[in-house]
Amino acid sequence: MTDPTAAGLSGPRAPAQPPNPSLTGSTVRLRPLRAGDVDLLYELATGEGTGWRSRYRGTTPDPARFAEALHHAVLVQHLAEDRRTGRPLGHLVAYNADLRNGHAWLAVTMLPDAQRTRATGEAVVLFVDYLFTLWDLHKLYVESPEYNLHQFGSLLGRHLVEEGRYREHEVLAGRRWDLVTAALYRSTWIELRPRALRLIQPPDPGPPG
Amino acid sequence: MISIDELTALVAEITGRPVVLSADTPLAELGLDSLAVFELLVNLDERGVDLPEGLWESMRTVRDLEHHVRLRAEQRAP
Numbered sequence: 634m635t636d637p638t639a640a641g642l643s644g645p646r647a648p649a650q651p652p653n654p655s656l657t658g659s660t661v662r663l664r665p666l667r668a669g670d671v672d673l674l675y676e677l678a679t680g681e682g683t684g685w686r687s688r689y690r691g692t693t694p695d696p697a698r699f700a701e702a703l704h705h706a707v708l709v710q711h712l713a714e715d716r717r718t719g720r721p722l723g724h725l726v727a728y729n730a731d732l733r734n735g736h737a738w739l740a741v742t743m744l745p746d747a748q749r750t751r752a753t754g755e756a757v758v759l760f761v762d763y764l765f766t767l768w769d770l771h772k773l774y775v776e777s778p779e780y781n782l783h784q785f786g787s788l789l790g791r792h793l794v795e796e797g798r799y800r801e802h803e804v805l806a807g808r809r810w811d812l813v814t815a816a817l818y819r820s821t822w823i824e825l826r827p828r829a830l831r832l833i834q835p836p837d838p839g840p841p842g
Numbered sequence: 843m844i845s846i847d848e849l850t851a852l853v854a855e856i857t858g859r860p861v862v863l864s865a866d867t868p869l870a871e872l873g874l875d876s877l878a879v880f881e882l883l884v885n886l887d888e889r890g891v892d893l894p895e896g897l898w899e900s901m902r903t904v905r906d907l908e909h910h911v912r913l914r915a916e917q918r919a920p
Binding site for chain 2: 659660743748749750751753754755757758783784785786787788790791828829831832
């Protein structure tokens with residue numbers, strides 16, 4: 634097979650085949666938000682098991698204002714759903730993007746029964762790959778209070794680089810917790826990508842007909 | 843095929859801290875966060891241990907995982 638990028642300067646240049654960022658994994662599918670998703674997202678942002686960890690930190694914003702703010706400063710956001718049943722699993726958002734300097738912030742909220750499952754990993758892998766494929770991002774930031782670090786703490790120092798820490802920034806349950814900012818660099822993602830995508834390839838639908 | 847020692851080493855590598863596993867260790871107590879679970883599945887898959895959809899979630903202990911690994915090895919044996 635000829636590498637289309639290897640054509641000499643003098644010869645005709647074959648069009649390069651762009652990578653196709655898939656939104657479908659073996660168990661999860663990502664899709665853009667629909668108007669009817671607002672109630673589910675409000676439940677995710679305020680409900681038991683997820684609300685106290687959301688950006689609203691356990692408060693209940695006015696539903697109308699919540700809906701208005703849903704797209705504020707958002708680069709892209711997807712709903713993760715079960716590929717077979719369509720059951721919603723969580724919400725993934727890239728926000729506060731600085732496309733000049735190549736960074737954006739990533740937030741992921743999964744329904745309680747989807748946490749610590751393969752589905753969460755698949756959804757994150759699909760979304761991160763989508764972001765790095767479509768935009769020239771140098772790195773993605775994630776931010777989390779210490780009490781929520783168990784969601785991705787195992788990656789810190791290995792795949793995620795801690796880049797900021799506000800000491801004793803938040804109060805919860807009678808103690809103060811640090812607020813940690815970490816980054817996933819494109820170069821790290823390029824190393825991880827083949828292994829991660831290999832695991833989540835959707836099943837082959839077989840020959841047509 | 844992966845032994846319990848290899849699994850122990852793998853979990854320690856992923857979680858970044860030493861772990862002691864026995865067959866009765868609940869998987870929920872491995873200290874694996876959401877993405878660490880995914881990383882473990884990637885590593886197991888690369889060692890020939892594929893876990894079909896929903897199987898990881900249905901397992902309770904290291905023994906369940908060992909049982910599945912043994913079953914897959916037997917199925918692949920000529």
